Amino acid sequence: MTVKIEDKLFLDRFRVDQEPHIRIADNTMCMEKCEDQPCLYFCPANVYRLEKDRIVVAYEGCLECGSCRIGCPHLNIEWRFPTGGYGISHRFG
Amino acid sequence: MQEEFEVAIVGAGPAGISAAYTLAGRGIKTIVLERGEYPGSKNISGGVLYGHDLAEIIPDFTQRGCPVERNIVESRLWYLSRDGGYSAAFRDQLFYDRMPPNAFTVGRARFDRWFAEQAGEKGALVVCSTVVTDLLRDGDNRVIGVRTDRIDGDVRARVVLLADGINSALAAKTGFRPEPKPHHVALAVKDVVELPEEMINERFNVETGHGVTIEIIGGITGGMDGIAVIYTNKNSLSLCIGANLSDFMENRVRPYEMLEGFKNHPMVLPLIKGGKSKEYMAHWIAEGGYDAIPRLCGDGYLIAGDSGMLFNALHREGSNMAMTSGRFAAEAIMEALEKGDLSRNGLAGYVSRLQGSYITDDLKKYRRFNTFRLRHHELFTTLPELGGFAAREMLTIDGISKKKKQKAIWKKVKKDISLCRIFRLLWDGIRSVK
Numbered sequence: 001m002t003v004k005i006e007d008k009l010f011l012d013r014f015r016v017d018q019e020p021h022i023r024i025a026d027n028t029m030c031m032e033k034c035e036d037q038p039c040l041y042f043c044p045a046n047v048y049r050l051e052k053d054r055i056v057v058a059y060e061g062c063l064e065c066g067s068c069r070i071g072c073p074h075l076n077i078e079w080r081f082p083t084g085g086y087g088i089s090h091r092f093g
Numbered sequence: 094m095q096e097e098f099e100v101a102i103v104g105a106g107p108a109g110i111s112a113a114y115t116l117a118g119r120g121i122k123t124i125v126l127e128r129g130e131y132p133g134s135k136n137i138s139g140g141v142l143y144g145h146d147l148a149e150i151i152p153d154f155t156q157r158g159c160p161v162e163r164n165i166v167e168s169r170l171w172y173l174s175r176d177g178g179y180s181a182a183f184r185d186q187l188f189y190d191r192m193p194p195n196a197f198t199v200g201r202a203r204f205d206r207w208f209a210e211q212a213g214e215k216g217a218l219v220v221c222s223t224v225v226t227d228l229l230r231d232g233d234n235r236v237i238g239v240r241t242d243r244i245d246g247d248v249r250a251r252v253v254l255l256a257d258g259i260n261s262a263l264a265a266k267t268g269f270r271p272e273p274k275p276h277h278v279a280l281a282v283k284d285v286v287e288l289p290e291e292m293i294n295e296r297f298n299v300e301t302g303h304g305v306t307i308e309i310i311g312g313i314t315g316g317m318d319g320i321a322v323i324y325t326n327k328n329s330l331s332l333c334i335g336a337n338l339s340d341f342m343e344n345r346v347r348p349y350e351m352l353e354g355f356k357n358h359p360m361v362l363p364l365i366k367g368g369k370s371k372e373y374m375a376h377w378i379a380e381g382g383y384d385a386i387p388r389l390c391g392d393g394y395l396i397a398g399d400s401g402m403l404f405n406a407l408h409r410e411g412s413n414m415a416m417t418s419g420r421f422a423a424e425a426i427m428e429a430l431e432k433g434d435l436s437r438n439g440l441a442g443y444v445s446r447l448q449g450s451y452i453t454d455d456l457k458k459y460r461r462f463n464t465f466r467l468r469h470h471e472l473f474t475t476l477p478e479l480g481g482f483a484a485r486e487m488l489t490i491d492g493i494s495k496k497k498k499q500k501a502i503w504k505k506v507k508k509d510i511s512l513c514r515i516f517r518l519l520w521d522g523i524r525s526v527k
Contacts, residue, residue, distance in 0.1 A: 003353040008284075008373040015130070042341040044282045044348040044375035063375040064135065066260035067280050070272050071342050081128050081262055084242050085222030089134040092285045092329070092372050093201030 005046040009061040017086035020059045022047065022068070023078045027054045030076065039068050039077070064088055098124045098218075100426055101239050101250035103225045103263065105132035107142075107412050108398025109256035110208045111150050111419030112426075117217035119427060124248060125209070125217055126241060128224040133205030136258070137283060137376045138412055140200065140324045140331045141165065141306060144193030146413040150420055151211060155193060160207050162198040162326035163304025164188070167297075171360060173311035174481030178360055189303065198304055198324050198331070200285075228253060228267050228394070235436070236393030252393055252435050254422050256415075259377045259399040270387040270396060275342060276467060277381035277402070279319065281335025282348045284356070286368035290328045296364050297325055308409065311477035313355050315346050318466045318473060321355050322409070323364065330365060332356060335378060337467065348375065379404035379411065383460035389447070390425075390440045397422045403452060407459050407526060414452050421446040458526070465525035469518050475510050 024030060030037060031053060039048040045061045048068065064087055069079040081087070100116055102109045105127035116123045129135040140162070147154050155161065167184035188195050209219050229238035229247060238249035255270075257263055259278065264270035290301065297305045304325035313321055319336030334348075334355045341348070356365060379385070379402045386403070389396045397403070398415030405414065425443035429435050447453050466472065483502045487495070 003349055005349055008349055008370070011370055011373050036342075036345075038342040038345065041345040041347055042280065042338070044280065046347070046349075063373075064260070065280060065375040065377055066262070067278075067338055067341075067375075067377070069262075069265075070278075071275050071338055073342070079262065080226075081224045084128050084224045085130045087135075088374075089130050090137060090202040090372065090374060092326075093133055093137050093140075093203070093205070093374070 005061075009045060012063075013089045013091060014060060015086050015089065016060045017082040019083065020057065021080050021082040021087070022057050022059045022062060024055060024057060025076050025078055029074055030055045034074055034076070036073065039072055042071055043068055062087065098122050098248065098250040099430060100124070100252050100254060101126065101248050102254045102256055103239060104255075104257035104400070105129075105209045105219055105221070106136050106205060106256060106258055106398060106415065107208070108400070108415035108419035108422075109254065110205065110212050111416040112254050112256065112397065112423040113217040113219070114150055114208075114212040114215055115420050115423035116426065117212055117215035120216070121427065121430065123217045124250070125212070125219045126223045126225050126239065126248070127209075127219065127221045129221060131206055131221055132209035132219060133202040136201040136205050137374045138201055139283070139322045139333050139409065140198045140326065141196050141409070141412070142199050142204065143196050143410070143413040145195070146416040148193040150416060157211065158207065160199060160203040161194070162200065164194040164302060165196040165198065165306050166299060166303045167305045169305060169307040171307055171309040171311070172477055172480060173309055173313050173358060173360060174477040175312045176359065177481055177485075178311055178477065179480060179484070180360070196306070198326050200326065225257070225263055228263070228269070234392065236391070251430065252395070252426055252440070254419075254426070255394060255396045255400050256398050256419060257400050259379045259402070261400050264396075264400060269391070269394065270400065273377075273379070273381060273385065273402070276337055276339040277379070277385045277463075278338050279335040279378040279380050280338045280341055280348060280375065281333050281378055282352050282373070282375045283331060283333040284352060284370050285326075285329050285331055285372045286365050287329045287371050288365070288368040292367075293325055293328065293330065299325070311473065313351075313358060314473055315344060315351060315354075316470060316474040317341065317344055317346065318470060323361065329371065330368065332361075332365065337380065338377075349373070378406070380406045380463050382406060382463045383456040386456070390443050391437045393435055395422045395425070395440055395443050403456065405455050405459060407462050408455075410455075417450065417452060418447060421450070461521075461525035465521050469521065471510055471514065471518065479506055479509055
């Protein structure tokens with residue numbers, strides 16, 4: 001049973017804000033101090049991905065739940081809402 | 094914006110719109126600021142709303158085009174192990190034709206939009222695509238309006254209602270409500286699966302317009318403190334699964350993989366077979382209960398709905414509390430405007446209304462429920478498997494006597510979980526809901 005997050009996000013309607021609404025404050029912290037890196041798992045849109053020596057943020061597919069903001073063990077994620085009218089728009093909800 | 098309003102409301106969800114409808118209906122100049130493209134575009138719930146609380150605001154909502162998906166006539170509870178599970182259901186004729194309907198499913202993108210239109214018709218101004226980024230305060234720290242992400246985006250108002258939901262970046266920023274702790278929220282994901290209306294009728298054994306809710310716990314959340322639901326819409330099913338965020342952090346489970354596992358469970362698969370996934374979403378559920386509720390009003394502001402953590406986790410009731418708290422907030426605001434006192438004292442009618450209602454009573458009643466679940470993970474690990482084992486043993490006809498089977502079950506129970514633990518579970522469980 002495999003499920004690809006890309007296939008799930010493909011169902012949603014996004015209007016992507018040019019300006020990212022999520023930023024990792026200090027990537028060194030992620031790589032050197034954060035052993036568990038739980039954001040790589042609990043994010044329901046798999047926004048956080050490990051690439052060689054850093055964690056990259058695919059904010060475009062963010063479902064705006066806010067979990068990373070409070071679930072980062074080092075509170076190392078700066079998170080705001082996308083600009084008004086941007087981000088995900090539910091069609092059914 | 095140069096114009097000054099009497100009331101500014103942050104968020105066009107059930108709480109904000111209920112307040113806006115009530116206020117505008119009494120001629121109070123009200124603005125609602127919504128960050129989505131349209132009301133509902135950012136909103137989700139499992140999808141059940143309650144007629145009683147909505148009818149207190151719009152008595153004839155069914156005649157006014159409220160986008161009801163299905164009227165719930167049956168509630169099922171499932172306790173699932175990995176391979177199967179127990180099922181209990183309750184259906185009652187009383188739920189069939191009752192007006193207003195007791196509980197009904199909606200798609201929030203459609204419902205919230207309709208609800209906001211009703212408030213608009215009463216005279217409330219609903220402005221979308223606008224994020225409230227801060228609150229304006231005077232020298233005495235009283236709230237006197239909101240700052241938005243639009244150019245010249247300050248909106249002045251005599252009082253501000255924060256109805257911006259559980260994930261309130263604004264509350265976090267301004268400190269009006271502390272950020273929730275990970276164990277105070279559940280992270281839930283939802284799939285909407287499309288199926289023909291008649292097929293849903295057949296699979297759930299209901300007539301057109303009638304629906305079923307299924308609330309599910311057990312092994313499906315991978316041992317985490319969580320719940321899943323299946324709700325019937327007109328021609329789709331809502332499938333949600335969620336678990337406590339602190340459990341997600343520890344267990345390294347991907348929410349969408351857990352959802353996929355749930356959809357493939359032998360009890361679930363036959364219901365959704367042939368269906369087409371239409372939308373995938375994620376949201377928090379406020380699970381902190383009574384003790385996580387922040388101070389709900391202060392000088393120039395009030396907090397309603399999910400933003401105030403008003404959610405009954407045991408009964409999965411939140412939208413009703415959002416609507417009623419929004420209405421209470423509006424009534425208290427009108428009182429305060431009449432008195433000309435918008436201080437915390439002047440707005441205290443809000444708190445006393447909540448305290449005199451089912452909202453505070455229910456949240457108090459279940460205040461230990463969150464801790465109970467977090468302390469008793471065996472509810473999601475050992476117990477569903479033991480339950481499955483016991484029933485499977487007793488129902489398997491294989492020439493072994495029932496007495497021997499009982500012995501084997503008892504032996505396994507004692508091996509997998511201590512009697513002391515079971516006693517503790519029952520004791521804590523009863524105390525958490527009594």
